[in-house]
Amino acid sequence: MDVAGTRGKLAHEAAALDEADALYGKRAAFALDEDTVYLDGNSLGALPVAVSARLAEVVGHEWGRLRIRAWDEAGWWASPERIGDRVGRLVGAAPGQVVVGDSTSVNVFKAVVAAVRMARERSADRDEILVDAATFPTDGYIAESAARLTGCRIRAVAAGAMTGEMGERTAVALVNHVDYRTGRLHDLPGVTASAHAAGALVVWDLCHSAGALPVGLDAHGVDFAVGCTYKYLNGGPGSPAYLYVRREHQPRFDSPLPGWNSHSEPFAMSPAYTPADGATRGRVGTPEVLSLLALDTALDVWDDVDLTAVRAKSLALTDFFLRCVEEYVPRGRVESVTPAAHAERGSQVGLRCPGAGAVMGELIRRGVVGDFRPPDVLRFGFTPLYTGFADVERAAGILAGVLGTPLL
């Protein structure tokens, strides 16, 4: 079959896949435009349309009219825990273990310092923090700071090799669930179990997995987890991050950022710090309410969604994209850095490509929005709630066009 014939066949197949997709209806909940294929929802999720009206109410009525009373009457004060529970459901955490607030970086700091302290309660000579060698940079910078402040040293180890590297000096391992560049999905149950076998604790960064696949924090015995909410969870630009502290660890969770919001009686204004119980202990200062409540409404779209179905569609989307790329793009122009095995793949595809920066610029000009990760990776995120198979086919076709194949 010639290229045009192949393209017709795959476009036809895409239409059939969209037709059969039980999640297809979710597209209507998002602000999308017909002339763009948005494959950057793993960087900033699209706007859930309901957010606009809700935020207008929060500003105009709650802030504008209730003012200070809104902390109680509109439920602002308790939102970080309430919304935390909503996020928790999506990452496999029973209620009472997740709190929303601050940035991912700040939450990494809380989790790593607290984990070191907890590991040392068990054995005082644990002084090593293992960091996923390909980590998103901020995790590494913050871990380094945590190490310096707690007298530990950092050792960078490939996430895939971490299981064999845990030892009696290891206090904590900080690992990304999905590699932000390659899209590789790491073995959360395995790494967690090996940390525990070595007497260490583990902190998972879920930025690139939450909302893309089932995580199972409770089920796999994870100690701590952090993540952002502006990627697959569509919470809006810089929407607050979250912190998971496993229930059994909460009484010993000793935060390096004990702000007044985490006090057992915050309005007693006591000079002595007495930490609150539960997830509240992970709070710090006053939450950024507008961003927080935008996230709250953004999460509504998930209420009837099963993460298993999201995962199935995610894998089908990335499979289909890789297949279209293979069919349309001439051999040797791009090379996937994303694992072929489903068990090792997140919800994104990274393609190594010479001149990737310029190629992504041209893709964006032609309406395919992904992003460029230096030095040479084109990164495409597949957000199952609003990306369809026809989008995927179209993106691959345009990529082939940018790379010089006269397809149409």
Added chain:
Amino acid sequence: MDVAGTRGKLAHEAAALDEADALYGKRAAFALDEDTVYLDGNSLGALPVAVSARLAEVVGHEWGRLRIRAWDEAGWWASPERIGDRVGRLVGAAPGQVVVGDSTSVNVFKAVVAAVRMARERSADRDEILVDAATFPTDGYIAESAARLTGCRIRAVAAGAMTGEMGERTAVALVNHVDYRTGRLHDLPGVTASAHAAGALVVWDLCHSAGALPVGLDAHGVDFAVGCTYKYLNGGPGSPAYLYVRREHQPRFDSPLPGWNSHSEPFAMSPAYTPADGATRGRVGTPEVLSLLALDTALDVWDDVDLTAVRAKSLALTDFFLRCVEEYVPRGRVESVTPAAHAERGSQVGLRCPGAGAVMGELIRRGVVGDFRPPDVLRFGFTPLYTGFADVERAAGILAGVLGTPLL
């Protein structure tokens, strides 16, 4: 003159003062309602009406249509420094020294740890952090954590006595510019100078002074300052806080929270941390853009405002309130905890009152919104941009009514 006559006279005087007030026109920029006297703007500032439309645009157009491109095209990425400069003008900081982001608590942590590190570069045995004994609690909790992580000890000292307490072991003094409970204004130039004379550094918490009076950070040689933006600056619930690092200290500012947003090349995604120059070094993770841009628009109202005029009106408002209270409320029912001397007064009045919690509840029911600070303080904030003299007179009259004086 009888009480009714006194009341008529003061109401008349209030009307004349409002008539002569050059800031009176600013009221129209805020969402206020006629049936409420809002004297809690020192806790949550009223809504500047322009915020609603701006936020609708940020959500609908920038997030909804530009999506990821908005980080550049809508200027999101550079907002923390740009808005920091706008806050800087209001606290006497030349551009390039203030960055907006995170909560006040988190910024206290950055400032205190960095100050300790800097003090120790000069002299390794500085191991004492002085904390204002009447500090807003979170500052004390966070300072305690900073002390624990840097091997320092905390000593609580009354802000008024701090000048005599600085010694060669003092690394840093953390002081509130205005006491959140009493409204006492502390001597920023004097305490700063005495810290410097002792070879120590000083961190000022401006939560209760920024937007209420001129601060003069640059002029008085302040080292570090932090503050929130949701009180007198009207940035919205939990709007991001700010950090001031004096220009000459910036090259040695060594943040304990070196997130990727503070990297010299954040998008190079380098595993090695190289801090950015300037105020950017105080950033951490991704800013909460919706809250940040609400603050941006909220600051527009300040563009043509001179803080000297704000201060003059603020003192006139608190003077007038104290006078009305003295005239209307029977002797002995309340006692001001706010200094009578202008040089020692912020922009709030605290009245000690038996049963203050219940009294404030009743005041709020009758439309006078202040707040209660345990154990027995009624706290009233006077925000010169939207509080008028007639409001003040009315509030005092209602307070007298609640306290059992049949005034009307």
